[in-house]
Amino acid sequence: QKEVEQNSGPLSVPEGAIASLNCTYSDRVSQSFFWYRQYSGKSPELIMSIYSNGDKEDGRFTAQLNKASQYVSLLIRDSQPSDSATYLCAARSRNSGGSNYKLTFGKGTLLTVNP
Amino acid sequence: KAGVTQTPRYLIKTRGQQVTLSCSPISGHRSVSWYQQTPGQGLQFLFEYFSETQRNKGNFPGRFSGRQFSNSRSEMNVSTLELGDSALYLCASSGTGDEQYFGPGTRLTVT
Numbered sequence: 001q002k003e004v005e006q007n008s009g010p011l012s013v014p015e016g017a018i019a020s021l022n023c024t025y026s027d028r029v030s031q032s033f034f035w036y037r038q039y040s041g042k043s044p045e046l047i048m049s050i051y052s053n054g055d056k057e058d059g060r061f062t063a064q065l066n067k068a069s070q071y072v073s074l075l076i077r078d079s080q081p082s083d084s085a086t087y088l089c090a091a092r093s094r095n096s097g098g099s100n101y102k103l104t105f106g107k108g109t110l111l112t113v114n115p
Numbered sequence: 116k117a118g119v120t121q122t123p124r125y126l127i128k129t130r131g132q133q134v135t136l137s138c139s140p141i142s143g144h145r146s147v148s149w150y151q152q153t154p155g156q157g158l159q160f161l162f163e164y165f166s167e168t169q170r171n172k173g174n175f176p177g178r179f180s181g182r183q184f185s186n187s188r189s190e191m192n193v194s195t196l197e198l199g200d201s202a203l204y205l206c207a208s209s210g211t212g213d214e215q216y217f218g219p220g221t222r223l224t225v226t
Contacts, residue, residue: 032213043217100171107157
């Protein structure tokens with residue numbers, strides 16, 4: 001069973017601080033990784049994708065990937081109260097049959113940004 | 116470009132009934148995936164359709180089925196509903212890349 005693990009939180013940070021969200025995955029051949037943001041009562045919204053080792057920056061968001069350690073992280077700089085949401089990490093991993101791929105999601109980390 | 120749409124948004128059914136949910140992907144996207152989201156289990160993959168063929172399937176019982184039409188619209192069906200089927204059902208579409216874009220979901224309540 002291919003898994004994606006996240007700390008469920010809640011992670012609480014003050015406004016303006018850096019929020020750091022972490023994720024590990026078990027399928028060593030995973031090549032594509034995604035971060036989604038889900039507000040309460042809403043559907044997940046794609047915010048970042050990363051495919052290569054290293055950092056990828058998009059505005060206040062930085063995704064980091066370390067395939068050797070099977071670790072993905074998301075940094076949110078200058079956190080705002082509007083960033084308060086559940087953040088889902090996903091990895092494109094092999095399905096149980098081994099021949100097809102699917103997105104496997106972690107259970108998410110609840111982030112609260114306090115004004 | 117219009118996003119993924121799902122109908123209906125909310126549904127209340129009784130145990131033993133069946134239900135059909137609909138999903139229209141982003142224009143030009145040919146892959147549609149379905150997920151079940153519950154507080155306890157998180158997002159669980161149901162199946163994926165591409166060009167009217169089921170390309171991938173998760174670990175759900177045969178009561179859960181789906182199909183895709185030539186215009187890429189997809190439906191999923193759940194027969195003989197159980198209380199445990201109460202969940203948010205999400206569909207996501209993708210184009211040529213691996214990114215998936217979710218619709219607003221259908222909230223199903225089984226009583």
